[in-house]
Amino acid sequence: MAPDRFARFVAIDWSGAVGARQRGIAVAECTPGTAAPSLVRPGHIWSRHDVLEWVLAAPAASLIGFDLGPSLPFRDAGAFFPGWDDSPPDAKALWALVDRLCAEDPHLAATSFVDHVEASRHFRRHGGRTGDRFGTGRGRLRVTEHAQRAQGMSPYSNMNLVGAAQVGKSSLTGMRLLHRLDGRLPVWPFDADPGHGSLVVEIYTSIAARDAGRPKGRSKMRDIAALNAALAVLGSEAVPGTGEIDDHSSDALLTAAWLRANAHRAELWHPPALTPAIAATEGWTFGVT
Structure with a gap:
């Protein structure tokens, strides 16, 4: 992956909770370099439709990570829903x-x-x-x-x-x-990276926390000082402020900086176990090798 492939790095902490708006959704972004990541629409309580509209309007050449599972197990049983005639093929x-x-x-x-x-x-x-x-x-x-x-x-x-x-x-x-x-923005690895424009990937915020030095079982950061210590490990400048922060926001902020620090690593785009069949059915978490 060329170091200048992306002009913006976005991490979205997603939520499957019931309701029109979700306090568990947070969107953060950063640009190449070392500047601190920032929340998009700080204080806004996002709906899932809000996120959809924002992603579709996001600046070109954004790497957009969603903290969610984009598919279900398939390889273990040869189907998503073994025994169901309507089980989808991909x-x-x-x-x-x-x-x-x-x-x-x-x-x-x-x-x-x-x-x-x-x-x-x-x-x-x-x-x-x-x-x-x-x-x-x-x-x-x-x-x-x-x-x-x-x-x-x-x-x-x-x-x-x-x-x-x-x-x-x-x-x-x-x-x-x-x-x-689908058909409007490519989603890796279900879609190949076209080499230009924006691209969506699956992220796992615990990987970012681990790589930023957070101990296992303590990946959540609920104060600005802890977040800034983790950001420093990733080579990022500190976010402003002191005191408490909700863990959805801190997860998104840290993972945006982690995407910036790791998007150029070729091995993360070509993990050995990611076969064409896996790419079409189960997908892959960016950052897992």
């Missing part, structure tokens, strides 16, 4: 299916999908409702999530919708957004 068809079944759900929610009679069999849901095809333990993992575990991370299955660490709701609502980006 990730883009999965996005379309989720969006179609959730057409009546407002705010890009995905409630109708996880309540679907066939889809629900594959998810762990609230109220002790674990589908008979969910699997065991943390549930099924994508190949990139197995690679995350090998690198010391603790990923959860995108099929899990329960608990503070669940990522399934963020993933499914994110798929509805990605379906709307």
Whole structure:
């Protein structure tokens, strides 16, 4: 990747929560160099549609990272939903299916999908409702999530919708957004990098925190001093201010700086396990080798 490929680096901490606007969404950006990252629309309570509109209008040549799972496990069972005749053949068809079944759900929610009679069999849901095809333990993992575990991370299955660490709701609502980006902005690795213009990738904010020196299990930063110490490790100038900061904002700010520091690394764009089949079905987390 050429060092000057991108003119802006954006990190978006996403949310799958119910409602029109989400306090769990934060958007941060930075430009090449060492200047501190900054929040986009500080104080704004974002809706998922707000984010969609902002991304589509973002300046050209932006590398835009979303902290969500853009797909579900496929390789382990040869299908997203083994035993279901309508199981999609690839990730883009999965996005379309989720969006179609959730057409009546407002705010890009995905409630109708996880309540679907066939889809629900594959998810762990609230109220002790674990589908008979969910699997065991943390549930099924994508190949990139197995690679995350090998690198010391603790990923959860995108099929899990329960608990503070669940990522399934963020993933499914994110798929509805990605379906709307399809054909308008490339999403790596489902789409190849065209070498110009903006590009969307999946990020995992814990990787940025690890690379910035945060101890395992303490990736969240809730004060400006801790955030600035982590930013310094990444070669970034400090953000202004003192005192508390919410962890969604600090995750986005740190990961924007991390994208800037790592986007040029060729090995992150060509991990050995990322085959064409994996790229089309499960995708990959940028930063995982």
